[in-house]
Amino acid sequence: MPLRFNSCPHCNSKITFKIEMEDIDSKQYPAPVYIICRSCNKLSTFYMDSLLRVSYKELEKKPGGIKTIETT
Ligand SMILES: [Zn+2]
Numbered sequence: 745m746p747l748r749f750n751s752c753p754h755c756n757s758k759i760t761f762k763i764e765m766e767d768i769d770s771k772q773y774p775a776p777v778y779i780i781c782r783s784c785n786k787l788s789t790f791y792m793d794s795l796l797r798v799s800y801k802e803l804e805k806k807p808g809g810i811k812t813i814e815t816t
Contacts, residue, residue, distance in 0.1 A: 774799035
């Protein structure tokens with residue numbers, strides 16, 4: 745289960761989350777997944793590439809995601 749380290753686009757806190765291939769719709773990359781930050785409790789959209797690395801992220805909830813993941 746890949747573990748990813750990044751930062752929350754809302755509060756800039758360091759975040760850690762686990763993601764699997766089943767968590768994204770892999771019809772098109774980068775594929776969005778919703779991340780809820782444990783520090784500020786806000787949702788953002790992270791776009792993942794085919795190796796489940798973060799390509800970019802958006803503050804809002806963008807369409808196309810199939811899973812919401814809470815940071816650990
Ligand atoms: Zn945050």
